Amino acid sequence: RFAPPPPVPGAGFADAHPLVGIIMGSDSDLPVMLPAARILDRFGVPYELTIVSAHRTPDRLVEYARSAAARGLRTVIAGAGGAAHLPGMVAAMTALPVIGVPVKGSTLDGVDSLHSIVQMPRGIPVATVAINNGVNAGLLAVRILSAGIPGLIGAMDEYMKEMEQEVLGKVEKLQE
Numbered sequence: 001r002f003a004p005p006p007p008v009p010g011a012g013f014a015d016a017h018p019l020v021g022i023i024m025g026s027d028s029d030l031p032v033m034l035p036a037a038r039i040l041d042r043f044g045v046p047y048e049l050t051i052v053s054a055h056r057t058p059d060r061l062v063e064y065a066r067s068a069a070a071r072g073l074r075t076v077i078a079g080a081g082g083a084a085h086l087p088g089m090v091a092a093m094t095a096l097p098v099i100g101v102p103v104k105g106s107t108l109d110g111v112d113s114l115h116s117i118v119q120m121p122r123g124i125p126v127a128t129v130a131i132n133n134g135v136n137a138g139l140l141a142v143r144i145l146s147a148g149i150p151g152l153i154g155a156m157d158e159y160m161k162e163m164e165q166e167v168l169g170k171v172e173k174l175q176e
């Protein structure tokens with residue numbers, strides 16, 4: 001039922017099974033969550049992306065979270081807005097690391113989503129990134145995976161060096 005997307009060319013992976021699950025409460029979250037997928041593309045990390053709503057499709061949520069580890073996922077990125085219980089509920093039903101992305105809704109500037117996700121009570125952690133920061137969610141997923149995949153650590157080093165060069169280039173421009 002949660003069929004993997006077409007294989008993504010891997011960077012040192014033995015197969016193309018998704019390692020990261022990207023889920024969101026609504027298709028309206030897609031603009032915030034797609035940057036996470038683009039980061040995984042960049043690092044050649046296979047992923048799946050779908051909609052799972054904690055309150056509108058609760059049975060689908062249970063099925064997704066309970067089957068995640070057995071299906072080969074190694075981490076889940078979950079984005080939601082408003083009373084954003086999706087990441088916390090997923091984390092309650094899988095032992096995999098869960099990264100939460102607070103999505104900014106039409107009211108309260110996303111602070112409601114941020115608090116809903118970051119304020120997980122003791123025992124069930126959700127690694128929470130900044131409001132609307134799908135990029136950091138993707139990067140954090142790569143870092144989590146890279147702990148067991150040396151090639152990815154090197155790739156992350158390269159990525160960080162590129163960022164450094166980009167800023168240094170801007171410094172140089174300012175001094176011209």
Ligand code: RP5
Pocket residue numbers: 024025026027028029053079080081082103105
């Ligand atoms: C949440 O409600 C979703 O994660 C989304 O951020 C928000 C609004 O959903 P829609 O009304 O746009 O479907 O469940």
